[in-house]
Amino acid sequence: MASLEMLPVVSGTKDGRFAKALIYVGSGILIVAALAAIFAPLLSSWGPKEIDPSGTLAAPGGEHLLGSDGNGMDVWSRVLHAARIDLGIAVLAVALAVVVGTLLGLLAGYLGGWVDDVLMRIVDIFQAFPTFILALAVSALLGGGFFNLVITIAAVNAPAYARLVRAEVRTLREMQYIEAAKTSGASTLGIMWRHLLPNSLTPVRVIAPLNCGWAMLTLAGLSFLGLGVTVPTAEWGSMISLGTSDVVAGRWWTSVPPGLALLVCVLGFSLLGEGLQERADAKSRR
Amino acid sequence: MLQIEDLSVVIHRPGRQVAALSNVSFSVAPGEVVGLVGESGGGKSMVARAIVGMLPSGSHATGRVGFDGDDVLRMDAAALAHHRGRGAAMCFQNPRGALSPTRTVGRQLIDRLVTHQDMDGKRAAESAKELFAAVGIRNPSRRLEAYPHELSGGMAQRVMISLATGCAPGLLIADEPTTGLDVTLTREILRQFRHAADTDGRGVLLISHDLASIAEVCDRVVVLYAGTVVETGPAAQVLRHPAHPYTRALLRSVPDVSGGRAVATAGGMPLMTAAPHNCPFAPRCAHATDVCRETRPETKALSSGWSLACFHPQEEPLFADTVPSNHAESSGHAEPGRSAEAGRVVLRVQDAHVVYRSRFGSGGHHALRGVSLEIKAGETLGVVGESGCGKSTLAKLIMGLVEPSEGSVEVAGKSVRKQSRVERTRAQMVFQDPIGSLSPRRTVADSIAEPLRAAKVSTAERTKKTEAALQRMELDSSILTRMPHELSGGQAQRIGIARALVGQPDLIVFDEPTSALDVTVQAQILDVIADVAADAGHGSVFISHDLATVRGFADRVVVLYLGRVVEEGPVDEVFDNPQHPYTRALLGSAPRLGETRTADVELVKDLDEADAATGCALAARCPFVTDTCRSQEQTLQPYGESRAACWRIPELPALIGKSSS
Known part of the structure; x- marks a missing residue:
């Protein structure tokens, strides 16, 4: 009753259309970013690690579209090529986190008992630290490199999925269709795989895109501090870090373009996530 | 007082449009109880919302909802706020959901009195107590301190009524006030509404899908179908000699406790996208002619206050052959196949106890206290009792979903504890919530074949058996690829039954299989179940709080009360000649159409689980209680072919005679 409006004569609902717009804009941004990453070599005349000895800190325009940095590398090309690393690590890390977290959540939520206790205490330990501090610690332990970063970022995000899925499973397991499956002789694994998994993923679908955005920020943060991807590999966080001193000297073009690229991509993930959330809400309201 | 004229409501949603109400007109006078009946989708709740000015967003209303001379549809916000508190007040279907869970019910009631009636705190507390007492709440000052979760369903509904009547509204609207309540309580709550109309001269609009239960308290009845009023008239007229085919179908869909069987009407209610141009009931109507399919019938008056919208008013009596000729039918029902296999026991429950341990500390809830049952193949056992008596626990126990803390359960000769996964499928269950018992992201085909999957049946064989089960349910095989949310309740329940049948089990447990369905769909499903339960190959347990549906096809019946069997025996003997005071009370409060009831035993108080401790x-709750009853546990004593657990049975007829005279 509470969600009903009190007006007898009114217009149609806006929720559905708003959600759709968010999803379109968000995924539009991400598709453009992904295309830029894929076709980066075609879109830039310089290589990402190619050094132009004659043009360190060249201003935008001329030979370098967005100028060049302190090492004489082309900023435009590096911004494009960095999208491969940033998007790639973020998406892979979140995918890994979803798989691992969901699995742990399923086991803990459905089996309960000591399995639940042990798994959730481990999750507690992970969640006891601020995400970024934990990421710092794990990456210091594992070292840099593409796959180590994927593992680092997945490790800090997986506990949240474990908790989310566990909570969902704990309500789902009391449902009549689970009882029906039990009385139909389904095995424990069968119930988890065939019934609990597909039904517990709804919130995960909403959180995962938002999470990709945060993962990019974590990665950029690590690289900014020199723990993630290091120069000369093109990565937005390390590029921003490299350019900080230039900005003070008035040479904005080394830091601002990677910063903007990061902002736009995170925004894309956020909008997509918001849109999915909005759509799920609109559905449940009906 | 309330005068609805030509009210139409169309709801616009992106991509679709629903004509929720089309040209609805009726009125409610002060001191009158009007019943608004029909199945879900008929527009009952929409009428209620229109009256309090709370139509859903996107709706467009035309016509007039006249209330004491004003039109609710054209009120501004301030007038509406005043109208809602004092003009028309609403009692919701789910009283616990409508009460704020974190504040005591007394606080909620007193606050309301203070804001709307300009009372000071002390006077409000006084009148709160009076209001509670008026709706039959014993010990009102103690109940005022209670939080909603501490109240039973019936108590919560009483609180809701007192909240609604608190501001002395002219009109009380009750939206399905007794859904989910037991027969004994339903009667009690409905009386409260009658009482509100009689003593305070209020108008009462009683919305219900269940014609029979509101029959007793209504003055007039309005029947809705697909957003149109099909019949209006005095309750006695409409309920006993209805003329509209839909009203008749509705009434015939309800099985009668004295043995009358439900007659099913095929089809379901259409969803209207615009005001109908023909008779919306025509596709389901046996009397429909071309006129019905082409033109919409006008509402015509038959006699004073009785009108209907139909070209072919029916006149012959509603139940032509319902006099307990059912006996012959039900004995003919026991086919020869039955006796042949009659020796095979498919379920044996011996002295089973179930205790739900509370998670913290030592206490626990003793849900079953020594139940023994035996079912042979081909036999159907009915299990009845109020909610909280242990019916569902019994079902879970049989299915192996809960473990007995004492005693044993054997399905097809094998203890439930020692079953393998395949043996588990020997007992199947049909659940109360048809859609909720189907996995939301699995297709219908997947759901039906689930028991076969456990039994390692090959894919080809699975498809074949699934199709066969589907055919028996009279469903088209195109439904196999659909998802549960695309199904209607009736279809979903047929799928549930198909799933139970597909592995040819030894036992099927039906746990309230029709209580979540609409009345005419209920009758269709009951037909299907009666057919399935008559199979000689398996035994059936039919659990229901509705005595009438059990009577329809059970061979024997067990009456449960607080985890104990209080009476058991052949269904006709127990229902025609009940012995135990509890059974008598249950049967006495079961709704009957067309008769004035004489309840010979009336229970006092509501069911309380703490009562089960001693004696x-x-x-x-028993009116004939003595000290012996309070101290001694009762065991089942045989009478005729039945048994009942009450030592005063021989004296009861005399006692009942005394109390009623």
Whole structure:
């Protein structure tokens, strides 16, 4: 009753259309970013690690579209090529986190008992630290490199999925269709795989895109501090870090373009996530 | 007082449009109880919302909702706020959901009185107590301190009524006030509405899908179908000699406790996208002619106050052959196949106890206290009792979903504890919530074939058996690829039954299989179940709080009360000649159409689980209680072919005679 409006004569609902717009804009941004990453070599005349000895800190325009940095590398090309690393690590890390977290959540939520206790205490330990501090610690332990970063970022995000899925499973397991499956002789694994998994993923679908955005920020943060991807590999966080001193000297073009690229991509993930959330809400309201 | 004229409501949603109400007109006078009946989708709740000015967003209303001379549809916000508190007040279907869970019910009531009636705190507390007493709440000052979760369903509904009547509204609207309540309570709550109309001269609009239960308290009845009023008239007229085919279908869909069987009407209610141009009931109507399919019938008056919208008013009596000729039918029902296999026991429950341990500390809830049952193949056992008596626990126990803390359960000769996964499928269950018992992201085909999957049946064989089960349910095989949310309740329940049948089990447990369905769909499903239960190959347990549906096809019946069997025996003997006071009370409060009831036993108080501790469990509610009852546990005593657990049975007829005279 509470969600009903009190007006007898009114217009149609806006929720559905708003959600759709968010999803379109968000995924539009991400598709453009992904295309830029894929076709980066075609879109830039310089290589990402190619050094132009004659043009360190060249201003935008001329030979370098967005100028060049302190090492004489082309900023435009590096911004494009960095999208491969940033998007790639973020998406892979979140995918890994979803798989691992969901699995742990399923086991803990459905089996309960000591399995639940042990798994959730481990999750507690992970969640006891601020995400970024934990990421710092794990990456210091594992070292840099593409796959180590994927593992680092997945490790800090997986506990949240474990908790989310566990909570969902704990309500789902009391449902009549689970009882029906039990009385139909389904095995424990069968119930988890065939019934609990597909039904517990709804919130995960909403959180995962938002999470990709945060993962990019974590990665950029690590690289900014020199723990993630290091120069000369093109990565937005390390590029921003490299350019900080230039900005003070008035040479904005080394830091601002990677910063903007990061902002736009995170925004894309956020909008997509918001849109999915909005759509799920609109559905449940009906 | 309330005068609805030509009210139409169209709801616009992106991509679709629903004509929720089309040209609805009726009125409610002060002191009158008007019943608004029909199945879900008929527009009952929409009428209620229109009256309090709370139509859903996107709706467009035309016509007039006249209330004491004003039109609710054209009120501004301030007038509406005043109208809602004092003009028309609403009692919701789910009273616990409508009460704020974190504040005591007394606080909620007193606050309301202070804001709307300009009372000071002390006077409000006084009148709160009076209001509680007026709706039959014993010990009102103690109940005022209670939080909603501490109240039973019936108590919560009483609180809701007192909240609604608190501001002395002219009109009380009750939206399905007794859904989910037991027969004994339903009667009690409906009386409260009658009382509100009689003593305070209020108008009462009683919305219900269940014609029979509101029959007793209504003055007039309005029947809705697909957003149109099909019949209006005095309750006695409409309920006993209805003329509209839909009203008749509705009434015939309800099985009668004295043995009358439900007659099913095929089809379901259409969803209207615009005001109908023909008779919306025509596709389901046996009397429909071309006129019905082409033109919409006008509402015509038959006699004073009785009108209907139909070209072919029916006149012959509603139940032509319902006099307990059912006996012959039900004995003919026992086919020869039955006796042949009659020796095979498919379920044996011996002295089973179930205790739900509370998670913290030592206490626990003793849900079953020594139940023994035996079912042979081809036999159907009915299990009845109020909610909280242990019916669902019994079902879970049989299915192996809960473990007995004492005693044993054997399905097809094998203890439930020692079953393998395949043996588990020997007992199948049909659940109460048809859609909720189907996995939301699995297709219908997947759901039906689930028991076969466990039994390692090959894919080809699975498809074949699934199709066969589907055919028996009279469903088209195109439904196999659909998802549960695309199904209607009736279809979903047929799928549930198909799933139970597909592995040819030894036992099927039906746990309230029709209570979540609409009345005419209920009758269709009951037909299907009666057919399935008559199979000689398996035994059936039919659990229901509705005595009439059990009577329809059970061979024997067990009456449960607080985890104990209080009476058991052949269904006709127990229902025609009940012995135990509890059974008598249950049967006495079961709704009957067309008769004035004489309840010979009336229970006092509501069911309370704490009563089960010592002596006879019914002692606290039984009008014939003695000290012996309070101290001694009762065991089942044989009478005729039945048994009942009450030591005063021989004296009861005399006692009942005394109390009623």
